[in-house]
Amino acid sequence: MFEDGTRVMMADGRSKDISELRANDYLMAEDGAPVKVTGVIKDSQSTYEIVHKTKHRAFEGEAATNDPLRKIIYQRLSFNCTLTHDLVLRTPAKPMIENDFTKNIYRVRYRTLDKVNTDDGRIINIPKQHKKYFKMTPEGKTDAENFRDEMERQCGEFLNYNLQVRDLDLMMPLLRITTYLRFSPLTSGNGVLSQFLTGTKHLNTKAVLQMAWMLGLWIGDGTTNEPQITVDSFDTSLIDALNENSKPWGIYPTYKDEAFASRCKHVSLHYGQEAGENRVYRNLRKNNPFWNVVTSLKFKRDGDGGKQIPTFMWSEDEEVREAFMAGLIDADGYVCKWTEKTGNLKVSIQTIYPSIMNGIVHISRSLGITATVTTRSSKTITIRGRQVQCQFTFDCNMYGSERLQNILSYCHSGHKTRPVPSTISRDPVYFTFLDIKKGINDVYGLTLEEDKNVLLENKTVVTMCTSQCKNEHFKIKPSKYLQHCIACPHKGIKYFYKNWSGTAKLCGRCWQRYKFSGYRCLNCNFVPEAREVKIAKAKGEGVGLTPEGVPVKGYFCRRCNGILKYDGVRGPKRTKEETSRKAKVTSVGNIQ
Ligand SMILES: [Zn+2]
Ligand SMILES: [Zn+2]
Ligand SMILES: [Zn+2]
Structure with a gap:
């Protein structure tokens, strides 16, 4: 069962608090298909926080003592569930041969899923590591290799299994630290943007994607109260792209140089032909299709009018999410690593707005890209003798290979764009995790029509409840290896x-x-x-x-x-x- 407040992914791509769910609601299964809720159970049990293990230690260092905002770790992959809830796990199990020259033997290390009796009389499947020895002779080597191949054929490269939270302690430390949970990218989407622009869902024409890109650019570097984007004029390819991408929508970007021709140009996105001799009308906000999207689809928040990434974008159609992220990267992103060989990329986007940080993290994960957030305290720095005030900033870091490269292929800024990758896999992303005890909380469990894994809002793959979830259980022994x-x-x-x-x-x-x-x-x-x-x-x-x-x-x-x-x-x-x-x-x- 999951703690009150856990957000689950519904079949239509929206998310809901688990406490709001009722029978006959549909959740999104791991394979993207809808799965029906047949029942809801409620209880009060002690919960455990299952949380992505990162290198962040927000409590350490001077910055953390001086700045309370930095003590929070933002958007870590996590969920809180009860001790008897099943986790969906994977442990790598590729067998290996080691040479031991002191004992003159070959040692084959292999891992299998073994049946184990727990102290409370259950029989569970848990991975175990084994060793088998062979003499260091040519025949011994052949035997060892045959045995290794046989083990690999039997168990595969990975062990996939479900295990209750309370049984994690029974795992050997070496296996526990290489055990992974997973999150799964979304391949389908809600088609909200295309419906708004074309009247048809999922009609993602080039023009729709160009609009998505402009929205990203505006979220990054736009002016909140008008269709204006600040662009680095040295980046000519970006300015060309803005002209090109706004054309299908009848928008003409223009900028006026101020008294000092500065490098940053404030480009206004005017709708309608440029005013000629007779002063034909030209609109900035009125009828402007770009501004209509911004205001109607709530990229500009009601109330304070600030910029935000509306939650429908988290589960938009795949291409729309990619084009939007590309615009955001063109505006505010920094592409750190690019090694032709491994294809691993790191992109970081800085923002001061929590809503934009949340959006970046959710959209990245929905595209199968690992995302973490680090923070910087506000401070005053001196640049060329001038005092500059820097606000509290979120650094959103995205890591990935061809999936991230595919986003960058939509980018236009000279040094950020990358070629379209030849293949894109949408396999799940695996991550190691910690389990941390929390107190007693209200918990909710769901039973489903089919035995399928479902997704949480943060795209983590989880199981729903089995009968052992209904009652509080305790660990029989204190943690063995902690x-x-x-x-x-x-x-x-x-x-x-x-x-x-x-x-x-x-x-x-x-x-x-x-x-x-x-x-x-x-x-x-x-x-x-x-x-x-x-x-x-x-x-x-x-x-x-x-x-x-x-x-x-x-x-x-x-x-x-x-x-x-x-x-x-x-x-x-x-x-x-x-x-x-x-x-x-x-x-x-x-x-x-
Ligand atoms: Zn449960
Ligand atoms: Zn320590
Ligand atoms: Zn001390």
Whole structure:
């Protein structure tokens, strides 16, 4: 069952809160087909947050302490469900041969889906890793290769299975960190834009796509209260494209140079022929088909009149979504990587508007492109002696190969456009995830007419409920492999290292920082970054107490105002003598 507030994808491409669903509603199945809801159940159970594992750690660093807005991680792929809900998982299982020269053997590592008895008497399917040994002889090598091929034939490259949230803990750490959930792109759409422009749904002519591109460009660099777009005049291909794309709609882009001919031109999209000698009418807003779309389809919000990406765009027809994103990239995007060999691309779009950030993320995912959001605090910077105020900004980062390249093929800006890729796959995108315990919440479950996977609003593929979902269940054992970092709130199952005393664990990041700088807080175990150490040094030394009550001298900890201790020798070489020597140097009594 899912927590109240979980948004599910309906068959028509809109989304609804799970608590609003009723029997006979239709959801969108993973294959895009509609699937009927036959019943709704409600309960109160403890929930778990299933969340995309990214490298973001919004709570770390100085920026996060100073700016509360940066403590939020925006638009991470996640959903909250109960402990007994089934997840749709995949684990790679390609068998491998390893050479072990010390033991003179070939070791074949392979993974299979095994039946396991749980402590509460259920039989579940869970992936397990196995090893088989062969002698290091020519015959042994052939046997090993045959065995590997046989295993690959039996189990395939991937294990696909469903597993309840509570059973994730039974997985070996190595397998758990390579286990993936998936999100699935949308191949169909609602055809709202073409219906508005042509009267027919899904009639995505060249002109409709040109309109979609202009809308994207306006969302990026347009003026909120009139059909005007700011364009870099050095980018001649972009200006040409704007002329070209607006022509089918009877729109003539014009701009006036101001007293200072600046590089940025404010291009107005006039409707109707250019005014001749006799001053024939020429309209900016009236009857202007572009402005009609902007206002009628709510690209301009009611009320405050701000720019937004209306939610129908999230599930528009595929080409419309692509053309729209291309316009947005032409305006505000930055294309970072392009390696001819791997074809991997990264595009980032900066925006200060949350609605535009949401739209970018949803449309990217609907096209099978991974999207994450990072943020920048507001600040004042100096450019060529002038003070410039930068607002709080969202950096929307999109990663992909040929799917992203296909969007860029609609772009017109000189250095952003790319050729149309030869093939485009619309396969699901896989991502690793964490499971984090939450409190007791209202939960809703749905039963479906067919046994199919369905999509959430964020395109994550999920199952609907089975009978075990109805009642609250608890974990029989506490998590077997879960580890906690003593220096930060991070929890995980892999990449933890022994701390300075050897009795507790540090996460990979804190461990790296500690090894690099050698500073740690005696009071709260915090490991400062090099930059924070610098700030602490600038503030100067002071006297504080160790947790045992011994006075010590040192720099202050940013987090708790305790005293930072410096370890000259770190890692396994550190000896007891070293520890006591350091302790003497820092103790106030000895210095005097
Ligand atoms: Zn359920
Ligand atoms: Zn840590
Ligand atoms: Zn501290």
